[in-house]
Amino acid sequence: MKTTRRTVAVCAAIGLLLCSSTGAAAQEGTVVLRTSKVVDGTGQLLVDRDIVVRDGRIAEIVAAGEGVGDRVEDLRDMTVLPGLIDTHVHAGWHFDADGRLARGSDMEVRVLHAAENAYAMLLAGFTTVQSLGGREDGPLAAALARGTLPGPRILTSLGSVSANTGGPDELRLAVRDFAARGAHVIKIFGSESIRTGGAPTLSQAQLDAACGEAAALGLRAVVHAHGNESARRASRAGCTTIEHGALLDRETLEFLADRGTFYDPNIHLIFQNYFDNEARYLGIGGYTQEGFDQMRAAVPRALEAFRAALTVPGLKTVFGTDAVAGAHGRNAEELIYRVREGGQSPLDALTSATSLAAESLALEDEIGLIRPGWMADIIAVEGDPTETIEAIQDVRFVMKSGRVVQRSGPGEGP
Numbered sequence: 089m090k091t092t093r094r095t096v097a098v099c100a101a102i103g104l105l106l107c108s109s110t111g112a113a114a115q116e117g118t119v120v121l122r123t124s125k126v127v128d129g130t131g132q133l134l135v136d137r138d139i140v141v142r143d144g145r146i147a148e149i150v151a152a153g154e155g156v157g158d159r160v161e162d163l164r165d166m167t168v169l170p171g172l173i174d175t176h177v178h179a180g181w182h183f184d185a186d187g188r189l190a191r192g193s194d195m196e197v198r199v200l201h202a203a204e205n206a207y208a209m210l211l212a213g214f215t216t217v218q219s220l221g222g223r224e225d226g227p228l229a230a231a232l233a234r235g236t237l238p239g240p241r242i243l244t245s246l247g248s249v250s251a252n253t254g255g256p257d258e259l260r261l262a263v264r265d266f267a268a269r270g271a272h273v274i275k276i277f278g279s280e281s282i283r284t285g286g287a288p289t290l291s292q293a294q295l296d297a298a299c300g301e302a303a304a305l306g307l308r309a310v311v312h313a314h315g316n317e318s319a320r321r322a323s324r325a326g327c328t329t330i331e332h333g334a335l336l337d338r339e340t341l342e343f344l345a346d347r348g349t350f351y352d353p354n355i356h357l358i359f360q361n362y363f364d365n366e367a368r369y370l371g372i373g374g375y376t377q378e379g380f381d382q383m384r385a386a387v388p389r390a391l392e393a394f395r396a397a398l399t400v401p402g403l404k405t406v407f408g409t410d411a412v413a414g415a416h417g418r419n420a421e422e423l424i425y426r427v428r429e430g431g432q433s434p435l436d437a438l439t440s441a442t443s444l445a446a447e448s449l450a451l452e453d454e455i456g457l458i459r460p461g462w463m464a465d466i467i468a469v470e471g472d473p474t475e476t477i478e479a480i481q482d483v484r485f486v487m488k489s490g491r492v493v494q495r496s497g498p499g500e501g502p
């Protein structure tokens with residue numbers, strides 16, 4: 089009964105986000121995951137263990153063969169990891185029937201596209217995503233939390249605030265409004281685009297107001313900030329995470345590390361997906377030929393900032409992709425790029441997308457680890473991603489909140 093009380097307490101604390109005892113999860117009984125190799129989320133490896141899953145959570149971890157349950161899932165020919173976490177997606181972005189980027193589509197259309205995008209990300213092994221998106225995320229996050237429709241756990245900002253919102257007082261009001269409507273996080277635009285140099289668009293007083301109000305309401309605040317000054321202001325204001333930060337120098341990255349500000353560089357998928365789908369975006373809104381040229385020029389700058397970040401002791405560099413239309417389900421490509429081009433070790437890259445990402449979402453006691461008491465968000469991939477990071481794309485098993493949502497044989501793919 090202890091588990092029930094814990095679940096109820098968590099449900100009350102953050103809405104329905106972590107309720108696992110409702111819906112299909114409760115009907116699975118006790119499931120034993122028999123494993124030979126587990127990456128636990130902290131960078132440690134566990135060998136030959138049974139992971140016993142009950143009521144949506146990891147009940148215990150014992151020697152292989154000793155777990156007792158209603159059924160056994162044999163994952164011994166795979167590498168087992170915590171479900172992956174992407175801290176920056178836009179669940180609702182989609183292409184229209186004509187194949188071009190949809191702008192201003194009806195809410196019911198956006199919600200269903202967002203559900204498709206969410207499912208694609210789940211099949212790719214992402215069991216939690218933070219959508220810094222729009223209103224469509226609200227009904228989707230609630231539907232997924234009910235536990236019938238398969239998809240990742242979604243945390244959402246429901247929208248964003250920016251210089252257009254107004255001064256400190258208007259920003260505080262807007263933050264309170266998002267909180268009242270159930271936002272899990274506040275998204276703030278604090279700088280110009282990388283295409284125009286990333287200069288600050290909010291003053292220190294405005295950022296102090298927005299992030300201060302969020303903190304007073306118990307919410308995290310993440311800030312779109314490309315340049316050094318905007319990132320420093322956000323960090324000084326106590327904002328939780330710097331998103332993008334493609335133009336940050338080493339001194340600013342050290343500043344973030346000293347203050348415990350998370351850094352979420354989005355250095356590959358956002359660019360690559362635009363380049364792959366250029367014809368679908370070009371000519372819509374700000375997607376001009378000149379803009380695409382500037383994005384191509386930004387790729388090496390973003391990579392440079394990421395490489396610098398890896399050399400800053402104590403900097404909490406988390407995993408996020410900024411996945412927009414066309415990119416959902418491709419999230420792991422960013423992990424591969426960080427290892428292959430950025431020089432990060434595979435194990436550190438995997439930690440950034442599990443326990444460290446969970447910490448940046450203030451869910452470090454719930455997700456991102458394979459440990460008794462944590463949510464049973466567990467995936468298995470063919471091969472060993474700690475040696476060959478590309479293996480992270482060969483997802484053959486996905487369990488979310490204790491419920492098996494995907495199981496495929498070798499080479500079948502999701």
Ligand SMILES: [Zn+2]
Nearest residue numbers: 176178220410
């Ligand atoms: Zn974004």
